Amino acid sequence: MTDSFVHLHVHTEYSMLDGAAKVGALFGEVERLGMPAVAMTDHGNMYGSAEFYRRSKQSGVKPIIGIESYLAPGSRYHKKPVFWGQASQRGSDEYGEGGDVSGAGAYTHMTMLARTATGLRNLFRLSSLASFQGYYRKPRMDRELIAEYADGVMATTGCPSGEVQTRLRLGQHEAALRAASDYRDIFGKENFFLELMDHGLTIERSVREGLLDIAKRLELPLLATNDSHYVTVDQAESHSALLCVQAGKTLDDPNRFKLDGDGYYLKSAAEMRDYWDKEVPGAASNTLLVAERVESYDSVFSEVDRMPRFPLLEGETEDDLLRADVEKYAPTRFPNGLTAEYKERIEIELGVISNMGFPGYFLVVGDLVRWARSQKIAVGPGRGSATGSLVAYILQITDLDPIEHKLIFERFLNPERISPPDIDLDFDERRRGEVMRYTVDKWGEENVAQVITFGTIKTKAAIKDAARVIHGQAGFGIADRISKALPPPIAAKDIPLSGIFDPAHERYAEASEV
Incomplete structure (x- = not known):
């Protein structure tokens, strides 16, 4: 497997209205590509962990559960914007220079992966406490909190919005070095990596030399990743539409939120190695080393009787x-x-x-x-x-x-x-x-815990969203005509979108043509 690769920066559908990779399809593609493992690193949450783990048990692919966490630029209790550079540096230029703390001064990013069952439990704690204690635009951790729950966790400098990369873009090289050194001390030298990406963005290229320099000075390993937001390359347009749903925009809007660059899918090992083995030898191979070090999570997800116990007198049941x-x-x-x-x-x-x-x-x-x-x-x-x-x-x-x-x-x-x-x-x-x-x-x-539920986009809602995103105001009328042609729901369940195009579906014949 020395010529293989493991994707360690992956957003599933649990990165709400941002990730479009359904867990089942994700594992199906990883199996097809012959990769030994795959990670899940959703934005600021770990909601998909159980489904991800259970689906992995249906395949031979090792699950690596993690999170792309949000980090406060200072204390997690400070709920106001913080900027590290000059006002003129808050937007990056054509060369990728500048670009201050993301979220308008609210947070940076860091990729974290559970190496052990203890590490997974610690990530659950970190994720929850980030919401309880650090929420400001996003659920945020800080150095103090991470240091308390770092056992069993591996981490990277994250995407271009990570703390180290942000410091480098601002020209604050010594501050970037100190940040990397701090996290090396928190996680341990063997558990902290400098993450490298390339989606054709200047903000990625502009910090690469700085990351390579820090790796050399601190003797830290380099790690190649691909910021995956969907499963296959042909889903790029659908993902763009999903981002429009999130932002309430249309595909024709020049100011809509979109991912710049390209290649945000599960690239094959050959694609990843063809680029990274030439650019930064060893960075792709380190993904396999990370995967090998990840231990079983079985004890976290094993069945445990958690039924409440009522106080009893001696001899009473x-x-x-x-x-x-x-x-x-x-x-x-x-x-x-x-x-x-x-x-x-x-x-x-x-x-x-x-x-x-x-x-x-x-x-x-x-x-x-x-x-x-x-x-x-x-x-x-x-x-x-x-x-x-x-x-x-x-x-x-x-x-x-x-x-x-x-x-x-x-x-x-x-x-x-x-x-x-x-x-x-x-x-x-x-x-x-x-x-x-x-x-x-x-x-x-x-x-005592509160339980949440997830609202999923049903057939009619998906049609209405898609019509609005593609056609704007005119889309509402189009969606209405299509919705009225659908079979009526049974027990409050619509026919799935796939069923509309599948002659073998049991309700296919009930739909009308538009």
């Missing part, structure tokens, strides 16, 4: 406590007592909940909902499959009697389909903060 709660609260739902049908249903549900290891979950959720009700906080009656649980009804988690409404418990918990329970709770949004505060105070800040 969660099963005992859940049964006691059911007996305690049953009279509030059934003041005239329980019929044989209800008693049998309770026993069945308690048996399934116990065997699947979820009694603590019901105890925690029941306590939370009853507290909210006691504080006169409006709670929804319940939705989804959880309304099929009689135990949830008795514990006041839901307000629907599943037997009366003929709801099926097995849709919620089924011993033949092992999956954790999912109870959707609705609280009065005006007092949602009180519910969260109670949860944190009772169970500890380290045990």
Whole structure:
């Protein structure tokens, strides 16, 4: 594999409205190119890590999980613009000179890669803390934070907006050297690389000699990368359209945001080596050394029982406590007592909940909902499959009697389909903060997390975005005609765009011609 190459600067679809590389397609292309590994380095987040890892297990390609992080030009707590050069240097000239701190003085860039499972956990911490503590236009880290969580992490100077490159463009060569030296000391000499790119940009070429000089003076390794934002070369135009969606521009707008230069795809090993082996011998080979040093992440993603545990008295079990709660609260739902049908249903549900290891979950959720009700906080009656649980009804988690409404418990918990329970709770949004505060105070800040969801671009939205980006104002009418020709959604799901052009798709015949 000495003539191979590993892409270590890759933006997937999780670089929101910037990266266009779908994870599955990315691995498919890496496999086709015969590369041994590939990295994921999305802008300021690690949202795609789990999908990236799981997809790697379906192939023989080693996953290298990382992040293209944003670094504050000073302290992460300083939330105002910082510039290092003169006012006249804030824009780079035709020779790539000048160009101050990016984001209008808010941040520089750095590529970080998890070398070990510990390093991956540290990157997760860094990514989260950058949002919690350093957010200013983007989630930002700083030297202090990085130094605290550098164990198991490899890093590079990043793209042309990195700190070292920015200093070099401003003519501040000693400051660039000090910055590189600082990060060498933080990560370790063998874990910090000077990153080289070439997409035909003057701002890349103008700093190369400076990076080579620093590499020589500090004895740091050089690393060739390609700033990949999509998978194959033919996706360049589609990626440009995606950037227009992000910026609210059209492709005809001369002032739209676009990637200058070219080649922002997964180039083959031959393409990368043909250039870099001549320009900077060893820089391409170092990508293979980096990949070899990356260890398994299996322990991070292995299944762990994280079900909440309710406080117990000595000799007491969660099963005992859940049964006691059911007996305690049953009279509030059934003041005239329980019929044989209800008693049998309770026993069945308690048996399934116990065997699947979820009694603590019901105890925690029941306590939370009853507290909210006691504080006169409006709670929804319940939705989804959880309304099929009689135990949830008795514990006041839901307000629907599943037997009366003929709801099926097995849709919620089924011993033949092992999956954790999912109870959707609705609280009065005006007092949602009180519910969260109670949860944190009772169970500890380290045990409570908020979950996010991703909004994906559906078929009709994609058509409307594409029509606007290509045709401007006239695109709205075009998109409307196409949207009306689509088959109606089923269960709120549109036909995928690929299905419109695929005669083999089950709903292809339902579409109309425009």
